[in-house]
Amino acid sequence: MSMTTGPLPWRLKLMHGFGAVAFGVKDGGFSFFLLPFYNLVLGVDAGIVGAALATALVIDALADPLIGHLSDRTYTRWGRRLPWLYLAPLPLALMWVVLWSPPFVGVPSYWEILALAVGVRLLLSACEVPSISMVPELTGDYVERTTLFRYRYLSGWIGGLTMSVLAFTVFLPTPESQLQPDGYALFGMVGAVAMLVSVIGSAAGQHPYVARLPDTAPPPFSLAKAFGEIFEAFRERAFVIFAAGALAAHVSTGLSLSITLYVTRYVWQFSETAFKLYPAVLGLSVVLMFVLVGPLHRRFGKPLSGAGGSLATLAIAGTPYALFLLGLWPQTGSVLSTALFMGFMVVANTAGVITIISATSMVAEIVEAFEERTGKRAEGTFYAGNWLVTKSATGGGILLTSLIVEVVGLAPGTAQADVAPDVVRHLAIAYMVVAAALTLWAAFWLARFPISRADHEARLAARTARERAVTAGEFAQK
Numbered sequence: 001m002s003m004t005t006g007p008l009p010w011r012l013k014l015m016h017g018f019g020a021v022a023f024g025v026k027d028g029g030f031s032f033f034l035l036p037f038y039n040l041v042l043g044v045d046a047g048i049v050g051a052a053l054a055t056a057l058v059i060d061a062l063a064d065p066l067i068g069h070l071s072d073r074t075y076t077r078w079g080r081r082l083p084w085l086y087l088a089p090l091p092l093a094l095m096w097v098v099l100w101s102p103p104f105v106g107v108p109s110y111w112e113i114l115a116l117a118v119g120v121r122l123l124l125s126a127c128e129v130p131s132i133s134m135v136p137e138l139t140g141d142y143v144e145r146t147t148l149f150r151y152r153y154l155s156g157w158i159g160g161l162t163m164s165v166l167a168f169t170v171f172l173p174t175p176e177s178q179l180q181p182d183g184y185a186l187f188g189m190v191g192a193v194a195m196l197v198s199v200i201g202s203a204a205g206q207h208p209y210v211a212r213l214p215d216t217a218p219p220p221f222s223l224a225k226a227f228g229e230i231f232e233a234f235r236e237r238a239f240v241i242f243a244a245g246a247l248a249a250h251v252s253t254g255l256s257l258s259i260t261l262y263v264t265r266y267v268w269q270f271s272e273t274a275f276k277l278y279p280a281v282l283g284l285s286v287v288l289m290f291v292l293v294g295p296l297h298r299r300f301g302k303p304l305s306g307a308g309g310s311l312a313t314l315a316i317a318g319t320p321y322a323l324f325l326l327g328l329w330p331q332t333g334s335v336l337s338t339a340l341f342m343g344f345m346v347v348a349n350t351a352g353v354i355t356i357i358s359a360t361s362m363v364a365e366i367v368e369a370f371e372e373r374t375g376k377r378a379e380g381t382f383y384a385g386n387w388l389v390t391k392s393a394t395g396g397g398i399l400l401t402s403l404i405v406e407v408v409g410l411a412p413g414t415a416q417a418d419v420a421p422d423v424v425r426h427l428a429i430a431y432m433v434v435a436a437a438l439t440l441w442a443a444f445w446l447a448r449f450p451i452s453r454a455d456h457e458a459r460l461a462a463r464t465a466r467e468r469a470v471t472a473g474e475f476a477q478k
Contacts, residue, residue, distance in 0.1 A: 008144055013147060013148060015202055015205025016138070016151060016152065016202065016205075017150075017152045017202075018155050018205065019198055019203070020128075020151075020159070021159035021195070022092070022195040023124065023128050023156050023159070024163075025160060025194050025195055028164050028257075029096075029191060030398065031160075031257030031398075033184065035050070035258055035401060038113060041181055044107055046405045046406055048109075050398055050402030052114040056118045057388075057396070059118050061388060064129065065385060065388070066226060066227075066384075068129045068133065068230075068380035068384025068385070069226050070226075070380075071129055071130045071133060071380035072133075072378055072379065072381060073218040075218055077213050078207070080130070081131065081210065081380075082206075084126055084129075084130040085130055085131060085200070085202065085203035086200065087126075088126035090196060092120070092124055093192035096188055096191055097188045099116045099117075099120055100185055100189075100191075101184075102116065129380060132152070132360075132387070133379040133380040134210060135148050136364040137379060140368075142456055143298060146297050147294065150289070153356070154286055154290050155198075157286040158283075161280065165280050167187055168276045168278070171186050171190075172187070174272055175415075236369065236370050236373070237450065238362075238451050239366050241445055241450060242359065242362050242366065242386075243385065243389055245307075245449070246362075246389045247442075249352075249442035249446070250356065250390055250397075252310075252397075252435055254400075255401060255435060256317070256352070258400075259431055262427065263428070266427060267324070268341050269337075269416065270333075277342075282346065282349055288346075288347075288350040289354055289357065293305070293357050293358070296358075297358070301452055302361055302362050303446055304447060306358030306362070307443040307444075307447035312348075313349075316344055316347050317344065319344060321432045325428060362451070363383060363385075365451045365455075366451070368460065371463075404434065407430060408427045
């Protein structure tokens with residue numbers, strides 16, 4: 001049964017979403033700054049950075065579902081999720097500081113970058129997977145679940161964009177400072193504090209609602225049985241379809257974010273002022289998303305909203321690049337060019353975030369479908385799978401960005417004015433070709449997600465009827 005009935009309290013929505021600030025800080029750091037920091041500042045080959053982060057993602061493939069499974073099985077008087085949210089944030093904050101102030105002599109190696117990336121990813125999983133797994137536990141309502149995700153993504157984007165604004169205005173305010181390590185170290189320290197406060201604060205705010213002994217104690221733990229149950233859950237048809245679409249959508253988003261510093265610097269010729277304004281301008285898309293996604297889910301459902309958002313993202317984001325390559329775009333670097341590009345990106349980013357929220361919210365309905373088939377609840381396991389897909393946004397996106405940078409021949413530390421026009425054109429073409437392929441694949445699979453709102457509500461009604469029958473039978477025996 002859900003922990004709440006009827007509309008969710010405003011305070012609960014706010015405090016649940018607040019925990020996602022940590023993810024936003026991490027995602028903004030990984031997506032916007034990690035590759036340029038290690039590549040352009042520390043001198044690590046872009047291919048090595050991408051390979052290390054991709055390897056860390058593979059390690060996550062084994063660890064994240066296990067974290068979710070262990071979260072499902074946690075049995076304390078504070079419930080299944082809260083102990084994780086109180087214990088994991090401090091080591092996460094310390095590891096985040098080290099990531100941006102690596103304690104290595106000389107240029108970091110593949111293995112050193114891998115160790116840092118794995119540490120950050122696993123500790124963030126220990127915070128994010130239990131937190132997001134609360135959604136299907138808190139409410140069974142189709143639209144209220146979307147509401148919780150709206151607050152999560154709003155908080156996550158506020159965290160990420162706030163750190164980006166601080167980076168471009170305080171820590172890395174000039175192109176010259178973006179090639180020096182000091183600003184990145186400060187970026188890491190401030191981000192660590194934000195992570196710590198958000199996760200522990202969110203847990204404390206939700207404590208009165210979720211701190212209770214689980215209904216049943218789990219059986220003794222077995223690693224073989226754990227992975228057996230994980231594989232059983234991941235074979236659920238709805239989850240396979242979700243993963244096929246959401247993976248492409250997340251990687252496309254990760255590519256767009258991780259390549260931002262390259263395309264805004266070399267294709268669109270951003271000025272110092274534009275670099276500072278851009279993250280704040282993108283923040284408008286979060287406000288638009290927050291207003292639009294609920295009505296879209298009520299009108300069209302989550303699958304069509306996700307697929308439509310994906311196609312809209314491609315059409316809107318691709319227009320400036322197409323016009324640029326055709327010679328129909330204003331002079332890059334001009335005020336007109338920069339303003340137009342930002343306008344297109346606000347609308348495109350709104351559509352992209354609607355896609356991501358729609359896909360993520362679908363996972364909550366998979367929980368009930370799996371329970372109907374097997375009699376088991378596996379929120380943590382499914383959201384660990386979703387978390388693995390989400391992390392692919394940064395791991396896969398950074399890997400693709402590093403490959404694009406390598407293929408077009410953009411050397412580390414190249415000044416904005418020193419890049420040949422052919423390199424700029426090749427960068428724009430490569431980015432759009434890869435983004436188009438990912439976006440079309442995402443739309444194809446998200447539109448085929450097999451659980452509608454009517455299906456979900458029928459399952460909830462059937463479960464409620466069964467629970468009432470059991471209660472009536474127990475009462476009759478007394």
